[in-house]
Amino acid sequence: MTTVQPLIRARGLVKRFGDFTAVDGIDVEVLPGEAFGFLGPNGAGKSSTMRMIGCISPPSGGELRILGMDPVRDGPAIRARLGVCPQLDNLDPELTVQENLTTYARYFGIPRRVARERARELLDFVQLTERADSKVEPLSGGMKRRLTIARALVNEPEIVLLDEPTTGLDPQARHLVWERLFRLKQQGVTLVLTTHYMDEAEQLCDRLVVMDGGRIVAEGSPRALIERYSTREVVELRFAAESQEAFAGKLDGLGERVEVLPDRVLLYVADGDAAVAEVQALGLTPANVLVRRSSLEDVFLHLTGRTLVE
Amino acid sequence: MDGESGAVIVVDVASSARARPTRSRVPAFAVLHYYLVGYRRTWRAGVFSSFLLPVLTVLGFGLGVGAYIDQGVDGVPYLDWLVPGLIASTALQVALGDSTWPVFSNFQWVKTYYAQSAAPLRVGDILAGHLLYVLFRVLTTIAAFLLVTGLFGALRSPWALATLPVVALLGLAVAAPTFAYSASVSSDSWLAMLFRFGVIPMTLFAGVFFPVESLPEGLRQLAYATPLWHAVDLCRAATLGVAPQWSVAGHLLYLAAWALGGALLARRVFRRTLVV
Numbered sequence: 113m114t115t116v117q118p119l120i121r122a123r124g125l126v127k128r129f130g131d132f133t134a135v136d137g138i139d140v141e142v143l144p145g146e147a148f149g150f151l152g153p154n155g156a157g158k159s160s161t162m163r164m165i166g167c168i169s170p171p172s173g174g175e176l177r178i179l180g181m182d183p184v185r186d187g188p189a190i191r192a193r194l195g196v197c198p199q200l201d202n203l204d205p206e207l208t209v210q211e212n213l214t215t216y217a218r219y220f221g222i223p224r225r226v227a228r229e230r231a232r233e234l235l236d237f238v239q240l241t242e243r244a245d246s247k248v249e250p251l252s253g254g255m256k257r258r259l260t261i262a263r264a265l266v267n268e269p270e271i272v273l274l275d276e277p278t279t280g281l282d283p284q285a286r287h288l289v290w291e292r293l294f295r296l297k298q299q300g301v302t303l304v305l306t307t308h309y310m311d312e313a314e315q316l317c318d319r320l321v322v323m324d325g326g327r328i329v330a331e332g333s334p335r336a337l338i339e340r341y342s343t344r345e346v347v348e349l350r351f352a353a354e355s356q357e358a359f360a361g362k363l364d365g366l367g368e369r370v371e372v373l374p375d376r377v378l379l380y381v382a383d384g385d386a387a388v389a390e391v392q393a394l395g396l397t398p399a400n401v402l403v404r405r406s407s408l409e410d411v412f413l414h415l416t417g418r419t420l421v422e
Numbered sequence: 423m424d425g426e427s428g429a430v431i432v433v434d435v436a437s438s439a440r441a442r443p444t445r446s447r448v449p450a451f452a453v454l455h456y457y458l459v460g461y462r463r464t465w466r467a468g469v470f471s472s473f474l475l476p477v478l479t480v481l482g483f484g485l486g487v488g489a490y491i492d493q494g495v496d497g498v499p500y501l502d503w504l505v506p507g508l509i510a511s512t513a514l515q516v517a518l519g520d521s522t523w524p525v526f527s528n529f530q531w532v533k534t535y536y537a538q539s540a541a542p543l544r545v546g547d548i549l550a551g552h553l554l555y556v557l558f559r560v561l562t563t564i565a566a567f568l569l570v571t572g573l574f575g576a577l578r579s580p581w582a583l584a585t586l587p588v589v590a591l592l593g594l595a596v597a598a599p600t601f602a603y604s605a606s607v608s609s610d611s612w613l614a615m616l617f618r619f620g621v622i623p624m625t626l627f628a629g630v631f632f633p634v635e636s637l638p639e640g641l642r643q644l645a646y647a648t649p650l651w652h653a654v655d656l657c658r659a660a661t662l663g664v665a666p667q668w669s670v671a672g673h674l675l676y677l678a679a680w681a682l683g684g685a686l687l688a689r690r691v692f693r694r695t696l697v698v
Contacts, residue, residue, distance in 0.1 A: 129698070168539050169698055188449075192542035202533035206460055215459050218452035219541035 116143050119179055119271055119302055120165055126173035127160045127326075134160040136326035137174060142271075147293075147303040149320035151313045151408060153418065157326040158306035159199060162275045165304065166196050179270065192220060195269030199276045201256045205249040209240055209259055212248060213266055220267040227266070234262040238292060254285025261292065272296065274305040278312060290315055310408035322412055329415045334408055341414045342406035343368050345384035349377045349391065350400035359396060366390055371413055376400075380410070449543050453551020456538075458558070468559075476512040477570055480505060483631065484576070495633060498578070498662060505576040506585065506657035507630035509567055513560050513589035514596055514650050518621055520556045521597040522613040525604035528552070535696055545693045553597060553685070560593035561586060579663025588660065592653035595677040598684025605691040629654045649680045 120142040127135035135157040142148045150158040163169035164176060167183040167190050176183055178190050203212050210231050217227035235241045238258035248256065257277065264272055277293065278286040293316055297303055307313050313320050314334045322330040322337070330337055347367075351359045360372045367381035377398075381387040384403030391398070413419055484501035495503040528534040538548045564586060571577055604613060627641060628634070628650040634642050645651050652673040659666035666673065 166540055168696065188542040188544060191540065194540075196540040198536065198540065200533070202537040204456075204460065204532060204534060206463060211459050215456040216537070216541065218455050219449065219538065219543055221447060221452070 117180065118143055120148075120304065121177045122161075122165075122174065123176075124174035125161070125164065125171055125176055127157070127164060127169065128172040133326055135164070138321075138323075138326075138328050140321060140328070142302065142304055144270075144302055145300050147297045147305070147316050147318045149304075149313045149317035150306040150323055151308070151310065151317075151320050151412070152306075152323035153308055153412075156323040158308075158323055159275055160326075161323075162273055162304070162306055166194060166273055167191050192267065193270045195264030195267065195272040197257075197260050197264040197272065197274045197277060199279065201260050203248045203256060203259060203263070206247065208245050208247055209235065209251070210244040212259060213263055216263050217266045222267065230266060230268075231262075234265055237265075237295075238262045239288075252285070254281050254288060257281060257285070257289055258292065261289070265296075269301070271302045271304060274303065276306055276308070278307075278309065286312075310412070313408055320408075322408075322415060324412075324416045324418075330411065337408060337411045338406045342410040343380040344382050344406060345387075346404055346406050346410055347379040347381060347384050347387050347391070348400075348402040348404065349379065349396075349398040350375065351377070351396075352399040359398075362394060362396060363391070369414070373419065378410070378413070380406070449547035450550035450554060453538065453543065453547055454554045454558070456534075457552065457555035461555075461559075476508050476567055479508055480571060480574065480576070484574075501574070502576050502578055502662065503658070504631065505571045505574075506659075506661040507654050509564055509571075509585050509589065509661070510592060510650060510653040510657045511625045511628075511630045512567060513564055513592050513653065514621065514624065516560050516563050517556055517593040517597040518600055518616065520559050521600040522604050522616060523610065525552070525601050526607070526610050526613060529605060529695060530610075535692070539696045545696055546689060548696070549601065549685070549689055549692050553594065553601065556597045557590055557593055560589055564589045577661045579661060581660040581663050584660040585657045588653055588656045591674065591677045591681060592649060595649040595653075595680035595684065598681050598688050600684070602684060602688040602691045605688065605695055624648045624650045629658075649677055652676050 118141040120140065122138060122140040124137045124139065125135055126133065126137050138157075138161065140148075140161075150156075150161060152158050160169065164171050164183065165178060167178065167187040170184050179193055181190050183190055204215075207215065210228075213231035213234060214224070214227045217230065218224075222230070232241075232244075235244050238261060240255060240259060240262070243251065243255065248259065251259070261274070261277070264274075274293070278289050281289065290312070293303060293305075297316070303316065305312075305316065317334060319333050320331070320337070321328045330341065332340065349359070349363075350356075353359070356372055356375070356377050360370055360377050363370050363377065363379060367379045367387055369380040371378040371380070379387055379391075388401055388403060391401075409419065480501070484504045488500035488504070491500040494500055529536075535548055539545070543551075568577065568582060568585065572582070600616065603616065607613065627637060628645050628648045630650070634645045634651060637645060652668070655666045655668055656670065656673050658664075659670075
């Protein structure tokens with residue numbers, strides 16, 4: 113049996129800021145070629161974890177190895193082999209699209225000629241070739257994000273870290289980013305991303321951990337997590353009345369679990385249509401009925417009792 | 423990061439376009455290169471403040487005010503006496519201007535330092551590269567200034583060229599602590615204060631426009647404490663071809679102390695902000 117060495121290995125990893133513990137002893141292993149996700153709401157400790165992996169934030173405790181090296185001692189050597197796409201774009205708005213790539217390439221010791229060539233390829237990859245010579249300032253949010261991703265690839269990294277890669281983008285721009293990231297994944301680049309969008313995690317991640325309050329509450333592939341922590345289908349019932357609570361009581365015994373949210377009631381069942389028929393048989397008349405497949409949102413709700421996006 | 427003191431890894435990336443790059447040979451030069459690319463786009467806008475303005479000051483004060491000062495100062499025409507003072511104060515203005523808003527922006531607005539710290543650069547490289555750029559700005563501005571004042575015939579000695587290393591040192595002496603200051607303030611209104619309560623009084627009282635001997639004793643001691651006065655005295659000695667009031671070594675050491683102290687302080691503040 114051959115064992116694959118993990119590219120990232122964390123054991124009991126802790127990050128404290130004064131009295132506040134942002135990351136509270138997590139164990140993580142990321143294997144080569146994997147797309148690995150940290151899913152959780154804002155403040156779950158995802159970004160703090162990413163910053164430690166990006167070797168710009170020294171761990172407060174536990175053990176962390178990236179590419180077999182110690183991020184505190186070998187920071188520059190590790191960062192030379194990482195690509196980082198931060199949560200907020202920090203491109204230079206005064207430089208052109210291409211200059212943003214070529215100046216960044218210099219930090220990695222990439223010669224001018226090679227940098228230019230690579231910038232050309234990367235702009236082609238993120239579909240910004242036509243904007244190569246225009247300034248960054250007037251670009252749309254989606255274009256800036258793609259340029260930031262291109263910049264993260266300028267050193268041909270072994271691991272690409274993406275912190276909330278599509279937060280703040282409109283749906284069309286998000287899909288374009290996902291599609292590019294999926295292409296990268298197909299090329300065998302190891303992706304590590306944080307997100308609070310369950311659809312993003314489902315689309316991109318081979319494996320993910322669900323984080324809440326600085327801890328990992330579940331780990332596995334999106335499918336495995338849904339199978340373990342949720343039912344096959346979910347019935348969403350919206351009642352016209354002020355309180356959903358009153359109706360929820362009458363649904364007892366229906367399906368495996370009932371979750372009551374401020375604006376709707378979720379019914380976790382194996383067969384959605386059958387459950388809807390049962391609801392109607394009880395004489396209840398919800399204003400709105402939706403049958404859907406379980407998602408990671410449901411997994412999160414089950415594990416923490418809260419929704420991901422408030 | 424505190425432990426980042428390993429040797430710089432040098433990899434021959436030129437041998438193959440696909441070779442994996444590791445680090446720049448001199449990482450601070452890669453950082454300097456970034457600023458120079460930006461400079462290529464913006465230098466025209468900076469020409470007025472950093473070059474035309476001092477030339478206008480030379481014309482206004484040197485020729486205008488100078489016409490009323492019949493006996494000159496220290497036995498030389500007022501224009502000739504004033505020019506070295508303006509060389510030093512212009513260097514101060516450029517160094518201060520380039521280490522206030524640009525540094526603040528690199529932390530707060532454009533966040534350039536954060537982008538750089540994700541690359542294989544150390545905090546010291548990020549700081550040194552930006553300081554090198556400020557040095558470049560000071561030196562190019564003063565070189566142009568020397569050219570113009572030389573054409574006016576206001577430089578009386580070939581020693582005038584020695585003002586270049588002097589303003590370089592002055593530039594570091596004021597830029598390095600200002601980097602630390604700009605990195606620690608929470609709002610950019612603190613930056614304007616630095617000009618109001620630092621640059622303007624310094625320029626007025628550190629011997630640029632009139633000899634510090636004309637100041638009352640207390641103010642004179644204050645003038646001696648400013649880095650500007652030390653550079654003014656050296657520059658004046660250079661362009662007039664006379665001995666400075668203080669020992670050259672004393673001046674240089676004093677300026678170097680500001681530069682070194684400032685750089686250490688700036689590195690500490692940068693590290694505290696970037697590596698958290």
